[in-house]
Amino acid sequence: MQTDVLLKADNIVKCFYEPVKFQVLKRVSLEVKRGEFLALVGKSGSGKSTLLYVLSTMDTEYEGSLIIKDTLLTNKKQNDLAAFRNEHIGFVFQFHYLLPEFSALENVMIPALKLNKKSKEEVEIRAYENLKLLGIHEQALKKANKLSGGQQQRVAIARALINEPSIIMGDEPTGNLDSKNTQVVFDIFREISKEKGQTIIAVTHDDDFANHCDRIIEMMDGKIINQ
Amino acid sequence: MASYINNRISQIHLTSNIRQTIVAMLGVIFGISMYVFMTGFMTGVNNVQNDLAFSSLAHIRVYNDRPADNTNIASKVFPNSVINLHNAKIIKYTDGIKNSNTILDALKSQKDITGITTQVNINVFFKNAGNKVNGSVSGVDVVNENKVFNTSKYITEGNWNELKQRTDGIFVAVDLAKNLSLKVNDNLNILTSDGISKNYKVIGLFKTDVASIDKSKAYININAARQLIGANQTYVTDIQINIKDYNTTENVINKIPPIIPFKTESWQMANQQLVAGSSLRDIIAIAVSLVILLVAGFGIYNIMNMTINQKIREIAILKAMGFSGQDVTQIFLTEAVVIGFIGGLIGLGFGYLIANLVNKIPFEVAGLHNLPMAYKLKDYILAFMFGLVTTFIAGFIPARKASKIDPVTIIRG
Ligand SMILES: Nc1ncnc2c1ncn2[C@@H]1O[C@H](COP(=O)(O)OP(=O)(O)OP(=O)(O)O)[C@@H](O)[C@H]1O
Ligand SMILES: [Mg+2]
Numbered sequence: 001m002q003t004d005v006l007l008k009a010d011n012i013v014k015c016f017y018e019p020v021k022f023q024v025l026k027r028v029s030l031e032v033k034r035g036e037f038l039a040l041v042g043k044s045g046s047g048k049s050t051l052l053y054v055l056s057t058m059d060t061e062y063e064g065s066l067i068i069k070d071t072l073l074t075n076k077k078q079n080d081l082a083a084f085r086n087e088h089i090g091f092v093f094q095f096h097y098l099l100p101e102f103s104a105l106e107n108v109m110i111p112a113l114k115l116n117k118k119s120k121e122e123v124e125i126r127a128y129e130n131l132k133l134l135g136i137h138e139q140a141l142k143k144a145n146k147l148s149g150g151q152q153q154r155v156a157i158a159r160a161l162i163n164e165p166s167i168i169m170g171d172e173p174t175g176n177l178d179s180k181n182t183q184v185v186f187d188i189f190r191e192i193s194k195e196k197g198q199t200i201i202a203v204t205h206d207d208d209f210a211n212h213c214d215r216i217i218e219m220m221d222g223k224i225i226n227q
Numbered sequence: 228m229a230s231y232i233n234n235r236i237s238q239i240h241l242t243s244n245i246r247q248t249i250v251a252m253l254g255v256i257f258g259i260s261m262y263v264f265m266t267g268f269m270t271g272v273n274n275v276q277n278d279l280a281f282s283s284l285a286h287i288r289v290y291n292d293r294p295a296d297n298t299n300i301a302s303k304v305f306p307n308s309v310i311n312l313h314n315a316k317i318i319k320y321t322d323g324i325k326n327s328n329t330i331l332d333a334l335k336s337q338k339d340i341t342g343i344t345t346q347v348n349i350n351v352f353f354k355n356a357g358n359k360v361n362g363s364v365s366g367v368d369v370v371n372e373n374k375v376f377n378t379s380k381y382i383t384e385g386n387w388n389e390l391k392q393r394t395d396g397i398f399v400a401v402d403l404a405k406n407l408s409l410k411v412n413d414n415l416n417i418l419t420s421d422g423i424s425k426n427y428k429v430i431g432l433f434k435t436d437v438a439s440i441d442k443s444k445a446y447i448n449i450n451a452a453r454q455l456i457g458a459n460q461t462y463v464t465d466i467q468i469n470i471k472d473y474n475t476t477e478n479v480i481n482k483i484p485p486i487i488p489f490k491t492e493s494w495q496m497a498n499q500q501l502v503a504g505s506s507l508r509d510i511i512a513i514a515v516s517l518v519i520l521l522v523a524g525f526g527i528y529n530i531m532n533m534t535i536n537q538k539i540r541e542i543a544i545l546k547a548m549g550f551s552g553q554d555v556t557q558i559f560l561t562e563a564v565v566i567g568f569i570g571g572l573i574g575l576g577f578g579y580l581i582a583n584l585v586n587k588i589p590f591e592v593a594g595l596h597n598l599p600m601a602y603k604l605k606d607y608i609l610a611f612m613f614g615l616v617t618t619f620i621a622g623f624i625p626a627r628k629a630s631k632i633d634p635v636t637i638i639r640g
Contacts (some may be wrong), residue, residue, distance in 0.1 A: 049639070058547055058635040066541045079551040086549020093638060099236075101243040106235075111548045113232035120231065159548075 006166060006199050007032040012054055012064035014047075014222075024050045026222040034166075035197040037189055042219035048203045049094060049171050051219070056091050056169050056199065057081045069166055086115055088161030091100035093157070094171035094203075098152055098159075100145035104131065107144050108158045110194040115163050123162075130158035133188060135181070149176045157185060161192070168192075174209060182209065233554055235544075237561040248460075251530040252570040255614055258523030259574025260581055262610040267510035268583045269598030269605065272448070273505045277473070279594075280501050282435045284494050285375055285467030286322055286476050289330070291323050292490035323347070323464040324489060332464065339470045343370035345463040352422075353399075353445065354416040355407040355611050362403060362443030364417060364454020370393040375469045378433070378446070385431020390448055394429035397427035398446040401434045406442070415445075417455070420458075436594035459498050490618050523616035531563055531625040542629050544638035552630035563622020564615070571614040575607055 007030070010187045014025035024047045032042060034039055040048050053059040053067065057073050060081070073081065090111075098107045106150070108127035112118060118126070131137040134154040139147055144155065154177045160168050168189070174182040186209060192198045193214075202213070210216050218226040241248050324330060327345055336344055346368035352359050369391040375380050379387040383401060390396055399407075409415060411429050418424045425448060435441055436466070447455075453462055470479050476493035495502045518533055535542070542555055586600035 001341075053635050053639070056547075056636070079553070082546060082549045083545065084549075089546060092561055093547075095640070097540065097547075097638065099239075099541050101239050110232060113235075114230075114554075116230060116232075127410060217235045 004033050005031050006034040007055065007201075008067040009055060010065045010067075012062055012066070014050055014059070014062045016052060019201065024222050025054070026035065027064070028222070028224055029064075030055075030217070030227075031203065032167075032199055034199060035193050037193040037200045037214045038202070039213040039216045040201060040203045041205070041207075041210050041216060043106055046172060046219040047222040048219055051172055052169050052201065052203060056089055057085055058091075070120070070224060076162065086111060086167045087163060090163065090165040091167040092153070092156050092160045092168070092170035092173040094175065098100075098144035098147075100153055101143065103141050103143055104136065104147060104151075104155045105140040108162055112162045127158070127162060130161055131155070134158050135184060150178070150181060153177060154181065154185070157188075161188075165194065165198065167199040170200070172203050172205065174202075174204065174206060182206065186212065230554075233558050234561060236558050237565065239559070241562055241565060241621050242539070244534075247530060247534065248566065250369065250491060251527050251566045252573070254523040254526030254530075255567055255570025255618060256574040256577055258520045258617070259571050259610050259614045260578035261519045262318050263575060263578030264585065265512050265516050265519075266610070267578075267602060268598070269508045270590045270601035270603060271586075273508055274601055275595060275599040276501065276505060279435075279437060281441055281473070282286075282376060282381065283437060286470050286473045287468040288492050288494075288497065288566075289324070289334075289468065290464060290491050290492070297333055313539070323458070323462055324466065325459070327461045327463040327466065327517060330489075334466070334468065336571040337479065337482060339400040339472075340468055340476070341471055342371065342375040344368050344375045345449065345465050346372070346457070346465040346467060347449055347462065348464045349419060349452060349456060351420075352418040353403065353407055354418055355409055355413070356471055358407050360403060360406055360446065360610065362445070364397070364445045364447055364452065366447050366449040366455075368449050372446075380435040383434050387431070389430055390446065393430055394448050394451040394454070395426075395428055396430035396447070398433055400431055400441045400444045400465075401432050402441040403443055403445065404429070404432055404440070405546060412439065417445075419456060421456070423455060423457075427451075433479050434594075474546040474575070489528045516613075519618045520613055520617050523614075524621040527563060527566065527618050527621040528624060531559065531622050532628075535559065535625050535629045539632060540637055542632050546632065546634040546636060547561075555632070556623075556626045558629040559626035560619070560622050563618050563626065565620070567615050567618025570618070573609045574614065575611060578610070578622045579607075 009028065009030040012025050012074075014030040015022060016022045022088050027050060040052070042048050050059075054062050057066070060078070065072060067073065071084070073084065099110070102110070105124070105127055106132055109123050112123040112126065113120065128140060134157060136154050136158075138153050140152055144152060147155065148171060153173065157170070157173055160170070174185050177185065185188065189200045189202065193200050202209075204210050215227065217224055318568055331343065331345070334340060345368050349364050349366070350361070351360050351364050365391075369388065373387060382398070385398065387398070390398060399409060400416065404410070407415070409429055411431060413429050415427050415429055416424060417427060433446075449463075453460065470476065473494065476495060480491050545555065582600050583601065585598055588598045589596065590598045
């Protein structure tokens with residue numbers, strides 16, 4: 001039986017030890033439901049990115065526990081986590097990281113090819129559709145390092161969507177986009193959360209964007225002050 | 228098995244920075260081609276050396292060894308007594324091998340033997356009028372001598388097989404003939420240590436390029452030699468044996484002694500300087516080649532390390548998207564192995580080319596015309612394997628490092 005809660009973080013504590021010991025996350029607890037579209041806001045330096053890295057399973061050095069899809073992910077092996085991310089988590093980085101030598105289309109295809117559940121042709125068609133959805137299908141065959149910042153960001157979003165993951169995490173996914181494209185991305189997120197029940201957690205500084213989400217979580221000094 | 232996407236990533240890495248790939252490949256090409264060339268050259272030199280040696284040396288020689296040191300024979304019988312013996316006369320010992328047929332029959336049953344010839348070697352003076360030169364005349368079994376020593380190859384004038392019928396004929400080494408002012412069809416007088424003198428007709432000349440032989444040797448029919456010293460029809464001084472692989476003389480010799488009461492000597496025992504020379508050359512060739520391969524391997528290691536440092540962010544992204552450590556290792560190892568494989572193949576071709584060019588360099592010494600070179604498939608295969616192993620190791624270390632990259636520390640910046 002699948003519970004309604006997709007992600008459950010419990011008392012997450014995260015410290016950095018360089019250059020001096022510094023506690024970034026102070027006993028953060030959080031529950032996110034399936035199909036929820038969530039905005040994570042807060043001042044710069046409040047720990048939003050840090051929290052997102054923990055929730056995305058990339059950061060494994062924290063205290064507390066993390067459960068996604070009823071799977072306890074805390075203390076799992078790196079390779080198991082990688083496989084889990086590949087299938088269940090889509091991530092859009094704050095600094096849109098693409099593979100520079102690959103075309104936009106291939107960048108989008110890579111997570112699906114890695115998952116290896118669909119044929120290369122199917123993956124290619126889907127990847128192209130995703131690019132079209134974001135209005136950059138005309139750049140599909142361009143190398144990633146030849147694209148503008150906003151175009152790269154949209155490719156990164158298309159890539160995060162390709163495996164239809166249960167949860168998509170975006171660290172300022174619309175940070176480089178104009179208001180029109182921001183609206184496009186918002187509409188896509190809105191639709192997939194509603195239609196396909198995919199969960200979205202997006203860090204944003206855009207109040208308008210945040211206000212239209214299902215829920216806003218506000219952070220300050222490593223704590224959730226408002227949810 | 229490497230997945231499609233891993234291979235595709237390796238491929239993109241290799242092709243998108245073609246210059247770096249070529250530089251890495253050049254290291255392998257250089258290493259492999261030098262390896263192939265060096266071993267070919269050294270083997271070539273060894274072969275020439277052996278050819279020269281085996282023109283007068285069989286792989287195994289059976290002969291009647293002189294008795295042991297008999298200068299103080301009495302003390303051997305009475306070891307504890309003081310005996311003074313001056314001008315001791317040793318009773319004449321048996322010379323040569325009297326009854327060679329039984330021995331030959333026994334030898335012929337040995338499997339590894341490819342050729343046997345018998346000789347009656349006699350130390351003589353060669354005389355032409357006033358000129359007198361000492362040397363040795365070899366009474367030979369004409370057909371078998373040619374089988375074992377390839378004698379006809381060294382004939383510069385005359386027909387080797389003529390010696391079969393001509394018991395009065397003699398083949399003389401070129402320098403010896405020159406010293407005695409002899410030409411073909413001239414007469415040559417031979418004087419043995421027992422004072423017997425006989426005339427022969429020069430029916431041919433030969434040149435081995437071994438100076439000591441070219442100055443002092445002549446061939447006559449074995450029966451003529453027996454006549455000359457008054458020996459019976461089965462008398463021989465040496466039995467010369469060739470075997471399949473001249474490096475395995477020991478095996479063959481170990482099988483022979485029980486049959487034969489005479490001394491059996493391998494070419495290695497008789498010519499230890501040859502063995503030493505050839506082993507030393509082998510060691511040099513291997514050492515130089517390994518150093519070259521090591522340098523090439525180090526080059527690949529450096530370039531792979533550089534690549535991985537350049538691509539550290541990409542590696543982090545791949546891992547963030549779900550690629551495992553093994554995937555990353557595989558991606559970079561594939562790149563190294565592809566570089567090793569293609570570089571190795573080109574290196575083999577290039578090495579063959581260099582070997583061919585060097586092989587054409589004129590070198591007019593000791594019967595050679597060009598620098599010697601051997602082209603052995605085994606060396607080429609070995610070079611290729613070494614190249615692959617080197618690139619594999621050189622690629623594995625940086626690839627392992629790449630697989631351990633923690634994505635979040637890189638992505639956080
Ligand atoms: N690698 C690190 N080592 C030490 N301290 C770090 C490291 N990364 C982040 N921090 C600190 O942790 C705190 C939270 O950083 P984080 O990146 O999570 O902020 P943020 O909320 O995402 O800010 P922004 O909105 O500017 O992206 C900051 O004070 C930052 O200086
Ligand atoms: Mg941030």
